[in-house]
Amino acid sequence: MLLRQVRDTRADAEAVRAVAAAGGGAAEGGPAGGEGEWAGPRGILFQRTTRHLAATDPGGCWLAEDAAGRPVGAALAARREGLWGLALLAVVPQARGKGVGTTLLRRAMAYARGTLRGMVCAPPDPMAARVLRAAGFTLHPLMRMHGTVDASRLATPDGPAIEGGRAHRDLMDSVDRRLRGGAHGRDHEELLRHCRVVVADDLAGSGYCYLDESGGVELLAATSRRIAARLLTSALLSLPPGAAAAIPRLTAEQEWAVDVGLAAGLRLAPGGYLCLRGMRPPAPYLPSAAFL
The missing domain is CATH 3.40.630.90 (Aminopeptidase)
Structure with missing residues (x-):
């Protein structure tokens, strides 16, 4: 497996979109629904967001590729002053159970060094809850x-x-x-x-x-x-x-x-879930899935 930074390019944004659409993720960074939703306006917005984060936070945005150069996992994280946030962690189904997600999360969390707080919006998925709790986040149920x-x-x-x-x-x-x-x-x-x-x-x-x-x-x-x-x-x-x-x-x-x-x-x-580290749920506040 090769791990590299996501570049601010259309090709890399499409690669991240394809991984997220195929694999879902531990962070709620993309549109709900099937491939049609990912291919529509919400999917285009997701790609623009990916390029924005790749430009502002290259150290937090990572793409995992297999030996053939195919994208199999992605992580998007951002750092804003004292706050670190994870916008996406996704692995395609055929690459799960091989340590891809763990490696991506470790690399994304390394970008949190020097920050005091962490925030992730996670989908209602048991695996996402388990991964983020194991990483030290407190899980707050969302409605x-x-x-x-x-x-x-x-x-x-x-x-x-x-x-x-x-x-x-x-x-x-x-x-x-x-x-x-x-x-x-x-x-x-x-x-x-x-x-x-x-x-x-x-x-x-x-x-x-x-x-x-x-x-x-x-x-x-x-x-x-x-x-x-x-x-x-x-x-x-x-x-x-x-x-x-x-x-x-x-x-x-x-x-x-x-x-x-x-x-x-x-x-x-x-x-x-709203997953937090080093902070209580901010209020009055409704977080963005991608920008937290």
């Missing part, structure tokens, strides 16, 4: 919410929440540092290419919420539950009538989000 928004059931937001952009990056980085000990930095630039962001900043606190084109909450961070609920409500109300919405990756600490989702008529279901 998810999905369905069609009933805007008539949502209360009017208690204050302003505006369309954000690059001008709000300093504000968003400040919120990040307060909640998770590290700013997203250049990740915000990448998120703004694919998502809308709603921002709030007043005496009640500060925060932001990214909403993707399919109505999913990609990332939300706020300094108070009041601001978080306002942002989530405003984001859901901004969707077209009858649109589907999704609020993934809810820990038990995010009851404010559960309340907003239930009020909007969304359904609640189990959804994997």
